Amino acid sequence: MDELRRRYLRQQVELGGAEAVIDPSRLAPEAEPARPAVRAEAAPESRPAATAAPVAEGRLAPTTGPVAESRPPSAPDQAVRSGADVTETTQGGKAKDWRIGAPPIPGPGLVIPALESLLGAPEWSTLEEVAGAVAGCTRCFLAQGRTNVVPGEGNPKAELVLVGEGPGQTEDATGRPFVGRAGELLTGILAAIGYSRDQVFICNVVKCRPPQNRKPLPDEMTSCSPFLEAQLRILRPKVILALGATAAEALLQVKRSLTDLREKVHSYRGTPLVVTYHPAALLRNPNWKKPTWDDVRIARQLVDR
Ligand code: SF4
Numbered sequence: 001m002d003e004l005r006r007r008y009l010r011q012q013v014e015l016g017g018a019e020a021v022i023d024p025s026r027l028a029p030e031a032e033p034a035r036p037a038v039r040a041e042a043a044p045e046s047r048p049a050a051t052a053a054p055v056a057e058g059r060l061a062p063t064t065g066p067v068a069e070s071r072p073p074s075a076p077d078q079a080v081r082s083g084a085d086v087t088e089t090t091q092g093g094k095a096k097d098w099r100i101g102a103p104p105i106p107g108p109g110l111v112i113p114a115l116e117s118l119l120g121a122p123e124w125s126t127l128e129e130v131a132g133a134v135a136g137c138t139r140c141f142l143a144q145g146r147t148n149v150v151p152g153e154g155n156p157k158a159e160l161v162l163v164g165e166g167p168g169q170t171e172d173a174t175g176r177p178f179v180g181r182a183g184e185l186l187t188g189i190l191a192a193i194g195y196s197r198d199q200v201f202i203c204n205v206v207k208c209r210p211p212q213n214r215k216p217l218p219d220e221m222t223s224c225s226p227f228l229e230a231q232l233r234i235l236r237p238k239v240i241l242a243l244g245a246t247a248a249e250a251l252l253q254v255k256r257s258l259t260d261l262r263e264k265v266h267s268y269r270g271t272p273l274v275v276t277y278h279p280a281a282l283l284r285n286p287n288w289k290k291p292t293w294d295d296v297r298i299a300r301q302l303v304d305r
Contacts, residue, residue: 109264152203244278
């Protein structure tokens with residue numbers, strides 16, 4: 001209250017105005033400073049103190065409480081929200097678009113020419129016939145140690161065929177390819193480029209497990225090659241993905257490093273063939289996941305071409 005009003009009130013009393021009423025509205029300008037105190041007291045009830053602090057400090061806007069709900073979204077809010085959407089999309093089963101950042105299709109590599117004649121080749125004309133022949137096969141030493149043969153499985157009309165090295169322990173026990181930890185990783189990689197396992201065909205160079213998971217010997221790979229050759233001839237995929245150096249070596253009939261064979265589009269009897277790391281190698285060295293991701297996206301582009 002300023003001095004002028006004090007004097008006025010004193011005069012009213014002196015003039016007999018003992019009932020002088022102080023109209024709060026007329027004192028409003030001076031009374032106003034009290035309001036923030038009221039607001040400050042109400043704040044803890046309407047929103048947690050923790051939500052108010054980040055706003056004051058210029059960090060992310062609060063996301064809970066009545067104040068946050070009524071505030072129009074700022075640009076950072078929108079970014080956070082759209083980021084959450086992306087996370088929900090990728091974690092909710094829908095794959096993020098694999099095309100984003102995909103490398104261009106590389107140039108040509110080695111060429112394995114088409115067979116001029118099938119004379120002398122086994123007469124299998126279906127995948128079931130090949131699997132039946134594998135089941136009774138004793139052509140090489142690997143027949144002695146197997147629990148089950150693992151001929152391969154998948155879609156007989158697959159656009160993409162994946163070829164690995166040979167069955168491991170879990171595959172030998174189940175008779176199915178790529179069902180261990182490496183198989184789980186492969187399933188995830190396929191999902192990331194938009195394929196479920198039953199849309200592709202997965203098999204190995206040799207159909208029986210080598211002891212202690214060693215690399216198949218050259219004569220074992222040669223003995224088993226008619227089965228793989230027949231499977232690829234029957235399937236006629238748009239693209240072959242060789243998983244690891246052994247598969248690449250068997251299909252391309254060369255002994256070169258994986259580094260040498262990656263980032264090229266080879267031709268296996270007229271079918272584009274891309275070489276990448278074996279999923280088991282990725283479990284040992286996660287640094288190879290990025291180049292593998294590039295390779296499978298190249299293969300996917302070749303399918304779509
Ligand atoms: S690895 Fe192949 S060639 Fe050797 S026994 Fe098994 S199916 Fe026959």
